Amino acid sequence: MYLEVKSMKKSYGQNESYIQVLKGITTGVKRGHICAIEGSSGSGKSTFLNCIGGLDTLDSGSILVDGKEIVGLKQNELSDYRRDNLGFIFQFYNLVPNLTVEENIQVCEYLAENPLDMEELLDILGLKEHQKKFPSQLSGGQQQRCAIARALIKNPKLLLCDEPTGALDSKTSKDILILLEKINKKYGTTILIVTHNNSIKKMVHKVIDIKDGQISKEYENEIRVPAEKLEDL
Known part of the structure; x- marks a missing residue:
């Protein structure tokens, strides 16, 4: 397993405001799989x-990524872990408004030891003609x-996507999922996609269903539907 999670527990608040969000999750994801x-x-x-992603700390439990335990790492070690291993995609794009497309990408390119080729990436993502534009355009x-x-651009081993199609219409959502699928095949990137959308589970290798802080079911797809054939996005 590339990602191994054991007995993951996380809570917030104290006394009357205490809430346990994760209640002992144990699971794993294979290298190069989409989940x-x-x-x-x-x-x-x-x-x-x-x-x-090392953005939040556990109360207890273990998170192994590529054999390395990240629970208990110091802040500078967590920063190194995120820099060297992770890519993040959120529902809201968090682009720097006064930087062009190219410059927004370069912000992370400068952090990487072995970045992907900028021109190739712009081409794959259909951004070549937009690279000098600002986000508002x-x-x-x-x-x-x-x-x-x-x-x-950092060539991350693990790509974490939090509702990456949540703010998009159905056609654009499909385009984005096709891109993620292409990235997975081309670079062997392990991808986790948090989603409300039931259709997305048909294209992935594994589905983890979380209910009230626990895994209610998890399974691997024997037959996957290509992203371009997904409906009801």
Whole structure:
């Protein structure tokens, strides 16, 4: 397993405001697989993703990424872990408004030891003709493509996607999922996708369904539907 999670527990608040969000999750994802993490709002999906991404700390449990334990790392070690291993894609694109598409991507390119080729990435994501534009000059789908390019330029081993199609229409959502599928095949990137969308689970290798902070079911797809054939996005 590339990602191994054991007895993951996470809570917030104290006394009357105390809430346990994750209640002992144990699971794993194979190297190079795409995994959908599903569940209703408040089920703990994003907290699960944030803990794997080192953005949130666990109360207890273990998170092994490529054999390395990340629970208990110091802040500078977590920063190194995120820099060297992870790419993040969020529902809201978080682009720097006064930087062009190219410059937004370069922000992360400078952090990487072995970045992907900028021209190749712009070509794959259909951004070549937009590279000198600012975010305000782009559509929502183009902004999300830019956010994906920024995450990928570092050549991350693990790509964490929190509702990457949540703010997009159905056609643009399909385009983005086709891109993620292409990235997975081309670079062998392990991808976790937190989503509300039931259709996405048909294209992935594995589905983890979280309910009330626990895994209610998980399974691997024997037959996967290509992203371009997904319906009801």
